[in-house]
Amino acid sequence: MIRGIGCIAALLFSSASTLAFAADNTADAAAASSAFSRQRNVSVRERPRPDYEALGTHLGGFILFPKLTGEVLSDDNIFAQPTGEKSDTIFSIRPSLQLQSQWSRHSLQLSADLNRSEYADFKSESSTAYSATAAGQYDVDRFAYLKLEVGHARRIEGRSEIEAAGTSSKPIRYDVDHVTLNGSKQFNRLRLVASADLTTYDYRDAVSNAGLPIDQDFRDDDISTYSLRADYAISPDTFVFVKATYNQHSFDVGFPTIPVNRDSDGYELTAGADFDLTNLMRGQIEVGYLKQTYDAAQFGSFSGAQVRGKVEYFPTQLTTVTLLASRNVQDSGIAGAAGYLSSAAGLQVDHELLRNVILTARGDYERATYRGITRKDDRYNVSLGGTYLVNRNIGLSLTYNYLNQSSSGASAGFEFDDNRFIGTITLQY
Numbered sequence: 001m002i003r004g005i006g007c008i009a010a011l012l013f014s015s016a017s018t019l020a021f022a023a024d025n026t027a028d029a030a031a032a033s034s035a036f037s038r039q040r041n042v043s044v045r046e047r048p049r050p051d052y053e054a055l056g057t058h059l060g061g062f063i064l065f066p067k068l069t070g071e072v073l074s075d076d077n078i079f080a081q082p083t084g085e086k087s088d089t090i091f092s093i094r095p096s097l098q099l100q101s102q103w104s105r106h107s108l109q110l111s112a113d114l115n116r117s118e119y120a121d122f123k124s125e126s127s128t129a130y131s132a133t134a135a136g137q138y139d140v141d142r143f144a145y146l147k148l149e150v151g152h153a154r155r156i157e158g159r160s161e162i163e164a165a166g167t168s169s170k171p172i173r174y175d176v177d178h179v180t181l182n183g184s185k186q187f188n189r190l191r192l193v194a195s196a197d198l199t200t201y202d203y204r205d206a207v208s209n210a211g212l213p214i215d216q217d218f219r220d221d222d223i224s225t226y227s228l229r230a231d232y233a234i235s236p237d238t239f240v241f242v243k244a245t246y247n248q249h250s251f252d253v254g255f256p257t258i259p260v261n262r263d264s265d266g267y268e269l270t271a272g273a274d275f276d277l278t279n280l281m282r283g284q285i286e287v288g289y290l291k292q293t294y295d296a297a298q299f300g301s302f303s304g305a306q307v308r309g310k311v312e313y314f315p316t317q318l319t320t321v322t323l324l325a326s327r328n329v330q331d332s333g334i335a336g337a338a339g340y341l342s343s344a345a346g347l348q349v350d351h352e353l354l355r356n357v358i359l360t361a362r363g364d365y366e367r368a369t370y371r372g373i374t375r376k377d378d379r380y381n382v383s384l385g386g387t388y389l390v391n392r393n394i395g396l397s398l399t400y401n402y403l404n405q406s407s408s409g410a411s412a413g414f415e416f417d418d419n420r421f422i423g424t425i426t427l428q429y
Contacts, residue, residue, distance in 0.1 A: 036191055036231065036239060038276045043312055043320040044350040044358060052356055052389040054428040062099050062108075067428040069094040077418040078125060080160040080405075085416075089120040107137045117156075124170050127156045143186040152177050160403055160418050162368055162377060163333035168206040168214055175202040191231040191239075199223045218262075218335050220252035231274070238275040243286070244268070249331060260299070260372075262338050266292035266329065268306050283311030283323075292329040292339065299338035299372050302329050322348040330368075336411070337372040356389035374409035385422075395426040 096113035131153035182195035203216035270288030290306035385399035
């Protein structure tokens with residue numbers, strides 16, 4: 001972890017030096033800057049609604065946005081089991097604060113939130129999660145900046161997550177810390193972006209339903225990711241890019257505690273396009289090659305096509321249809337597995353029935369193929385919902401969500417169905 005922080009610090013110094021040296025305020029750069037902004041089309045979710053947006057409280061050069069969200073959730077399979085399903089009602093309260101600078105140059109944002117969930121019947125499932133993040137941007141000039149973000153979060157692993165330990169007596173808790181640095185510099189139609197990220201995962205041990213300890217230290221992981229990207233603006237509607245990414249995964253616990261070493265490193269080489277065409281479509285598509293190689297010879301490597309994509313189609317100004325796709329390698333929470341290849345696709349439709357009433361339908365599919373064990377998981381997720389913005393201070397929403405997981409192979413996981421009905425009220429100022 002110290003080495004990763006050192007790399008980020010070195011990148012920060014070198015990027016600042018390079019960007020300061022390359023500062024450029026030419027009129028040509030000003031004219032070309034619009035080629036990297038996407039203002040022709042705005043999705044239903046992103047559309048400004050001044051009459052329904054929080055005003056916040058002015059504190060000198062900052063604005064404070066407080067928010068309180070209450071939720072009632074009815075779940076018919078809270079333990080994500082194939083048989084003997086247990087249902088419960090969960091009450092959640094989520095206070096949050098966001099402090100945003102209003103400076104003419106540079107920016108600073110601080111945010112924090114807490115999520116307390118109480119189960120009506122199964123009290124042992126109740127949990128508390130929280131997070132805090134600080135993000136700052138230093139504007140080197142009009143066309144160059146450096147951003148730094150640091151954050152800490154306590155998270156709860158949901159029972160229905162793809163690798164949740166179904167035998168634990170309580171949901172597993174884990175902490176996530178991250179440091180992210182990125183910088184950007186534009187030269188007329190060319191823009192260069194560099195980024196570095198260090199994320200650490202620290203899992204808490206659990207106890208089984210039989211009272212036996214469940215060691216989770218083998219999941220503690222430090223992930224360092226570095227990327228370089230070059231964008232070239234073909235027109236005000238489209239730019240193309242090439243990107244190179246390198247990552248290292250280092251687990252805190254290895255041999256002999258764990259029979260095999262699950263450390264790995266990998267890279268991605270991709271190219272793509274970002275576009276906003278006429279008034280019908282916008283999106284970003286990225287394709288290329290990925291390879292993840294494990295230190296343990298028996299795991300070998302993942303390799304093949306890399307895909308990321310998000311395309312939004314606007315049949316009318318009141319409807320947004322979003323297509324999503326991704327293919328990437330994830331670390332595994334199963335001791336005998338090195339990781340898994342995730343291939344996912346999704347479709348979402350948002351419709352603005354009224355200015356303050358938004359309807360949403362979404363469907364997602366994911367296949368997880370594991371390395372080191374014989375297992376494949378298929379997950380289908382469907383949700384239907386609606387949001388009613390009463391005024392700038394109050395919002396209401398209702399959502400139905402259905403999740404199905406099937407699993408195959410000698411080390412197959414649970415197969416289950418889960419239905420959830422969720423009612424939410426949001427209070428903001």
